[in-house]
């Protein structure tokens with residue numbers, strides 16, 4: 182598995198604490214050069230089943246820049262013919278909005294034309310992604326409500342999102358959407374409307390994120406000043422229930438706490454994380470895991486561009502590995518396998534976590550069926566409390 186971090190966005194969203202920033206063409210070119218050098222340095226010709234371009238907004242790179250990165254990956258790894266290759270994109274970047282104020286350029290690098298908010302469907306870019314080998318498009322829609330999108334500081338509106346999805350469906354079968362809940366001013370009705378729209382958009386995968394207010398964001402300052410009208414805890418719980426009831430009714434199976442997919446369209450890359458597979462992470466702040474040791478790259482983009490590839494190492498102790506196996510695996514509806522636990526760690530899971538498993542079974546949060554240990558529906562919504570129990 183390979184993760185490639187692209188830290189550039191057109192504009193910083195008001196809630197965003199990811200490693201992302203605005204970048205000009207020169208900075209993007211230097212970053213791509215550094216990325217290629219890192220891939221050349223660390224590539225080991227191993228087999229790759231999934232590649233994930235995340236960010237930031239990887240679709241702010243030109244096709245030419247993406248092609249160079251993919252060439253480096255192909256040169257240094259054995260990418261399987263059936264590999265899942267995902268790119269994250271935003272509706273506002275895929276459908277080019279030529280807007281002087283935002284300074285957005287189109288794919289060809291042409292300067293913005295003087296009319297603001299002029300939408301041009303950018304088929305060439307989507308077609309180009311497909312030609313490069315991307316076969317999964319993950320779109321950061323977040324909401325279909327224009328007022329909420331504005332509060333979030335997103336660069337797109339609802340119409341752009343719907344048009345982008347329709348356009349993307351011409352090139353990609355596997356389109357995924359990100360939606361958010363627990364937003365300022367958001368009501369259950371807003372969310373209901375979002376979910377109804379999803380039903381008719383012919384996408385194959387939906388990821389759901391509850392808003393978290395993180396330090397260093399605009400929302401953090403507004404919340405501290407009491408200027409953010411956030412839904413209360415009960416409303417957020419109702420929103421979560423609405424999502425988990427509605428999406429399966431529309432044909433999206435819930436295969437993980439926050440992820441829903443049409444059968445056979447589950448994210449292979451994310452399942453790899455939850456099942457403890459090895460992965461390479463390239464780019465500023467990217468993490469890697471070789472089965473024993475976790476490492477992370479320097480987070481600062483300017484430092485990374487100077488080809489500072491020194492990594493921070495974190496040895497995963499056997500105890501931490503067992504804990505992780507449980508709380509990552511339990512995120513998935515199919516849960517964890519006692520046999521796999523024994524194969525990986527040479528111990529019986531009930532000898533190590535028997536007390537925790539029994540306690541949560543009694544509380545109706547966990548179930549055991551043969552080899553499998555998994556969450557009940559109630560356990561899924563109280564996941565964090567159960568995960569805490571698994572920390573030895």
Ligand code: SF4
Nearest residue numbers: 190193194197201237
């Ligand atoms: S598009 Fe995503 S990564 Fe970029 S600023 Fe917004 S939330 Fe952050």
